[in-house]
Amino acid sequence: MSDYKHPHQDAEFVLNELVGFDDLCAANGFDDINFELASAILTEAGKLGSEVLAPLNVIGDNQGVKLTERGVEETAGFKEAYQQFAEGGWSSLIADEEYEGQGLPNVLCTAVNEIWQSANMAFALCPLLTQGAVEAIAHHGSEELKQTYLPKMVSGEWTGTMNLTEPDAGTDLAAIKTRAIPNGDHYLITGQKIFITWGDHQMTDNTIHLVLARLPDAPAGVKGISLFVVPKFLLDAEGNPGVRNDVKCVSVEHKLGIHASPTCVMSYGDKEGAIGYLVGEANKGLAYMFTMMNCARQGVGLQGVAIAERSYQQALDYAKERLQGTNKDGSRFAIIKFPDVRRMLMQMKSATEAMRALAFVGAAEVDRAGRAQDEADQRRHQARLELLTPIVKGWITELSQEITYLGTQVNGGMGFIEETGSAQHYRDARILTIYEGTTGIQALDLVGRKTLLNKGEALAELLAEIEETVVALSKHEGFAEQGAALREALEAGNNARNWLLENAAQDPAAAGAVSVHFMMLFGYLCGGWLMGQSALRAQTLLDAGEGDPEYLKAKLVTAQFFSEHLLPRTKASLETILKGSASIMALSEDQF
Amino acid sequence: MKVLVAVKRVIDYNVKVRVKPDNSDVDLANVKMALNPFCEIAVEEAVRLKESGAASEVVVVSIGPKACQEQIRTALALGADRGIQIETEELPESLNVAKLLAKVVEEEQPGLVILGKQSIDADNNQTGQMLGALLNRPQGTFASEVKIDGDSVNVTREVDGGLQTLNLKLPAIVTTDLRLNEPRYAKLPDIMKAKRKPLDVKTPADLGVELKNHTRLLKVSAPAERQAGIRVASVDELIDKLKNEAKVL
Ligand SMILES: Cc1cc2nc3c(=O)[nH]c(=O)nc-3n(C[C@H](O)[C@H](O)[C@H](O)COP(=O)(O)OP(=O)(O)OC[C@H]3O[C@@H](n4cnc5c(N)ncnc54)[C@H](O)[C@@H]3O)c2cc1C
Ligand SMILES: Cc1cc2nc3c(=O)[nH]c(=O)nc-3n(C[C@H](O)[C@H](O)[C@H](O)COP(=O)(O)OP(=O)(O)OC[C@H]3O[C@@H](n4cnc5c(N)ncnc54)[C@H](O)[C@@H]3O)c2cc1C
Numbered sequence: 001m002s003d004y005k006h007p008h009q010d011a012e013f014v015l016n017e018l019v020g021f022d023d024l025c026a027a028n029g030f031d032d033i034n035f036e037l038a039s040a041i042l043t044e045a046g047k048l049g050s051e052v053l054a055p056l057n058v059i060g061d062n063q064g065v066k067l068t069e070r071g072v073e074e075t076a077g078f079k080e081a082y083q084q085f086a087e088g089g090w091s092s093l094i095a096d097e098e099y100e101g102q103g104l105p106n107v108l109c110t111a112v113n114e115i116w117q118s119a120n121m122a123f124a125l126c127p128l129l130t131q132g133a134v135e136a137i138a139h140h141g142s143e144e145l146k147q148t149y150l151p152k153m154v155s156g157e158w159t160g161t162m163n164l165t166e167p168d169a170g171t172d173l174a175a176i177k178t179r180a181i182p183n184g185d186h187y188l189i190t191g192q193k194i195f196i197t198w199g200d201h202q203m204t205d206n207t208i209h210l211v212l213a214r215l216p217d218a219p220a221g222v223k224g225i226s227l228f229v230v231p232k233f234l235l236d237a238e239g240n241p242g243v244r245n246d247v248k249c250v251s252v253e254h255k256l257g258i259h260a261s262p263t264c265v266m267s268y269g270d271k272e273g274a275i276g277y278l279v280g281e282a283n284k285g286l287a288y289m290f291t292m293m294n295c296a297r298q299g300v301g302l303q304g305v306a307i308a309e310r311s312y313q314q315a316l317d318y319a320k321e322r323l324q325g326t327n328k329d330g331s332r333f334a335i336i337k338f339p340d341v342r343r344m345l346m347q348m349k350s351a352t353e354a355m356r357a358l359a360f361v362g363a364a365e366v367d368r369a370g371r372a373q374d375e376a377d378q379r380r381h382q383a384r385l386e387l388l389t390p391i392v393k394g395w396i397t398e399l400s401q402e403i404t405y406l407g408t409q410v411n412g413g414m415g416f417i418e419e420t421g422s423a424q425h426y427r428d429a430r431i432l433t434i435y436e437g438t439t440g441i442q443a444l445d446l447v448g449r450k451t452l453l454n455k456g457e458a459l460a461e462l463l464a465e466i467e468e469t470v471v472a473l474s475k476h477e478g479f480a481e482q483g484a485a486l487r488e489a490l491e492a493g494n495n496a497r498n499w500l501l502e503n504a505a506q507d508p509a510a511a512g513a514v515s516v517h518f519m520m521l522f523g524y525l526c527g528g529w530l531m532g533q534s535a536l537r538a539q540t541l542l543d544a545g546e547g548d549p550e551y552l553k554a555k556l557v558t559a560q561f562f563s564e565h566l567l568p569r570t571k572a573s574l575e576t577i578l579k580g581s582a583s584i585m586a587l588s589e590d591q592f
Numbered sequence: 593m594k595v596l597v598a599v600k601r602v603i604d605y606n607v608k609v610r611v612k613p614d615n616s617d618v619d620l621a622n623v624k625m626a627l628n629p630f631c632e633i634a635v636e637e638a639v640r641l642k643e644s645g646a647a648s649e650v651v652v653v654s655i656g657p658k659a660c661q662e663q664i665r666t667a668l669a670l671g672a673d674r675g676i677q678i679e680t681e682e683l684p685e686s687l688n689v690a691k692l693l694a695k696v697v698e699e700e701q702p703g704l705v706i707l708g709k710q711s712i713d714a715d716n717n718q719t720g721q722m723l724g725a726l727l728n729r730p731q732g733t734f735a736s737e738v739k740i741d742g743d744s745v746n747v748t749r750e751v752d753g754g755l756q757t758l759n760l761k762l763p764a765i766v767t768t769d770l771r772l773n774e775p776r777y778a779k780l781p782d783i784m785k786a787k788r789k790p791l792d793v794k795t796p797a798d799l800g801v802e803l804k805n806h807t808r809l810l811k812v813s814a815p816a817e818r819q820a821g822i823r824v825a826s827v828d829e830l831i832d833k834l835k836n837e838a839k840v841l
Contacts, residue, residue, distance in 0.1 A: 009624070032787070040662070040786075041780065041783055043626075044666075044780075047777055052777070084777070088779045089781045090780055092781070102780060547622050549622075
């Protein structure tokens with residue numbers, strides 16, 4: 001079983017050179033925060049991640065969770081690890097200082113989160129969902145709800161869940177049936193939710209469920225859904241968990257991956273109805289969910305980076321150890337010497353670094369959009385954030401499938417055997433393209449709301465910025481080829497955008513038919529753009545005699561590899577996009 | 593009682609050490625640095641003494657260029673109260689360190705000084721002992737247990753044959769072994785608070801110490817690369833190889 005080490009050099013390179021962390025902090029009112037502090041935080045988080053959380057990853061995979069009379073029992077050892085995590089204050093990174101949070105920039109929280117997700121994704125889902133629940137209450141809840149629930153959720157003493165999905169309402173949340181009946185100062189909730197991550201466990205004294213449900217007089221469809229807080233244990237007069245609420249986990253799913261993360265069927269109101277409290281106004285539940293969507297989706301994109309990194313580290317260790325070649329003198333050598341194994345490792349490395357760059361750059365837009373001083377700036381960053389989010393979620397999680405696949409491939413037969421851990425990463429990665437909006441939904445978001453709705457303006461701005469990197473690369477003798485490759489990819493992006501704007505109106509199937517190719521094209525283009533910038537920055541540092549030359553020289557090669565091996569995929573995507581929907585829509589359903 | 597802890601900035605133990613091409617030294621440019629693990633144990637012990645009420649203040653000292661403030665901050669995040677950096681260009685050899693520390697001890701008058709038994713870079717294992725000699729104070733080295741007992745301290749030491757327990761009169765010097773304690777993980781709020789804790793910067797001149805080197809580093813070379821293992825056909829062949837090739841029998 002291989003260990004996990006946080007790739008601090010690459011994380012710090014991206015924060016410094018691509019995000020401009022110190023400038024971001026200074027410009028956005030994060031007064032006491034600077035790169036030095038960020039580095040100290042990452043170092044300490046890295047220790048906890050690799051020493052406490054990572055060793056539990058395979059145990060969680062083997063043992064999974066059990067539903068007993070007490071409810072869901074998490075994997076042995078998780079409770080102690082969780083307590084260590086919470087006592088260390090790691091649940092409180094992002095939350096406002098008002099609720100005992102540390103108020104750190106989103107991009108730094110993202111960098112820290114990568115550590116937890118790499119070390120143990122099934123575990124890390126619990127604090128990730130808690131953070132989502134905290135944000136929902138913080139942004140939309142009444143002062144009373146905030147004071148009652150936030151401090152203990154921020155401290156990690158209680159965890160949170162998100163209850164959206166029902167048997168008939170997955171992607172299409174308009175079909176939600178769970179009911180909420182007003183009853184004095186609260187509501188009585190009845191219905192069934194499925195697939196609820198960490199819906200029950202014994203790690204904390206209470207779990208706070210955020211539940212989407214319908215009021216009796218609610219309009220049909222998306223405009224009739226409200227959001228409720230439903231605690232597992234109702235609070236007594238002192239605010240401590242008291243009587244058990246009428247909500248419980250009635251079964252846990254057996255699934256392909258993330259075995260240690262309980263995926264629960266939650267039953268609300270088997271007796272008299274679960275007591276819930278309305279968050280914000282009635283019928284605005286889905287709108288509230290939308291305001292949190294950027295962070296939630298980027299969070300899953302980051303999981304793609306994290307699992308890819310873990311898989312890469314495992315594969316790299318294996319490739320250095322596995323002797324499967326014979327020298328002329330009869331001695332054996334490791335498979336890392338084979339060109340094809342190197343091709344796989346380079347693909348893993350370059351894709352993961354490009355994904356990390358995009359995930360952090362996207363996360364920084366959350367800070368910039370949220371804190372921009374003037375309106376034009378705010379609008380610009382908000383548009384960029386909204387544009388990048390489906391690419392971060394969709395492209396990164398799709399590419400993480402290929403990386404974890406390659407991780408297994410590097411292991412040969414042992415990749416298929418559970419012992420090496422590689423198979424677990426491959427299985428764990430599989431959920432990422434499904435929850436928090438499937439790949440199809442990300443792609444539709446990109447072509448629809450993020451492109452057609454603004455007539456391609458947000459994309460045009462991004463393409464113009466990429467052009468600047470093309471120019472900078474082309475001017476530089478050493479990067480002329482990379483510049484040319486990025487220019488071709490940029491043209492593919494431009495052509496795809498223009499085709500979509502021209503054809504979406506005539507052919508109603510066009511946008512949906514090309515959407516995933518469109519999203520992947522822009523993913524690789526953004527990856528190439530940021531790897532191009534990385535190469536330029538690395539060269540500047542090398543020329544100045546700054547930084548670790550081994551790392552920086554490797555970055556140059558990694559960027560070159562990305563440009564040669566992954567960026568050309570943009571052209572294949574474009575070719576397919578230009579063919580439109582014809583062969584996709586032609587068959588009758590019977591002909592399938 | 594005040595406890596003084598000396599901490600050193602060293603190459604992170606996870607990092608693969610590279611030798612400079614000209615063999616003049618280990619290449620430390622831009623590699624990840626960390627708190628020396630034995631020093632971390634020393635900080636942990638001091639913080640535990642404070643938490644138990646046996647100590648009232650924990651002061652950490654580090655000697656080196658400005659970058660070693662990072663390690664002081666790490667110690668502050670683990671629970672030390674304030675830091676002192678003694679600014680020097682490079683890392684001075686042990687005797688100079690001991691002389692500087694002796695001056696700090698004179699100024700601060702701690703009841704106990706805790707140091708790591710050695711640093712994982714130079715592995716000298718002598719600073720604590722030198723400090724004891726310079727100050728003419730009792731020393732308990734390689735401690736695996738430290739218990740304050742009124743105006744003395746009981747130090748259990750890991751010696752070749754087992755454990756030895758000494759009673760030292762305070763003020764005293766203790767150096768830590770690996771099994772003394774298991775250092776805690778720094779908590780996020782404490783990392784944030786650490787940057788606001790006081791950190792004084794002094795120079796050797798402020799302390800009236802003139803740095804003098806008594807040793808010169810001649811050459812550093814990387815260990816020979818390990819040969820791949822082979823499978824032997826019989827026990828006899830193994831013994832033969834151990835005798836004649838490895839020459840260990
Ligand atoms: C392990 C796990 C954990 C989860 N955790 C949570 C949780 O904590 N809370 C929660 O509320 N939910 C959770 N979910 C639910 C998850 O968000 C849904 O599974 C997801 O939204 C997809 O919905 P569905 O499963 O009903 O699939 P469906 O909506 O039935 O989709 C099936 C297929 O149809 C496609 N499709 C559907 N609609 C469209 C459309 N309009 N256009 C194009 N294609 C479409 C999809 O892309 C997909 O390929 C979890 C799921 C799993 C498996
Ligand atoms: C479920 C299962 C069933 C199996 N059934 C049988 C069976 O019935 N009978 C049987 O005899 N075997 C069987 N095998 C063994 C299987 O054929 C081997 O696992 C396979 O040949 C790969 O060898 P390896 O596992 O040693 O991987 P390795 O050879 O160690 O390969 C590791 C990686 O290095 C690469 N690599 C290795 N050599 C080179 C090279 N020269 N050039 C470039 N790349 C290279 C590989 O492509 C791979 O990515 C089975 C394996 C599994 C997992």
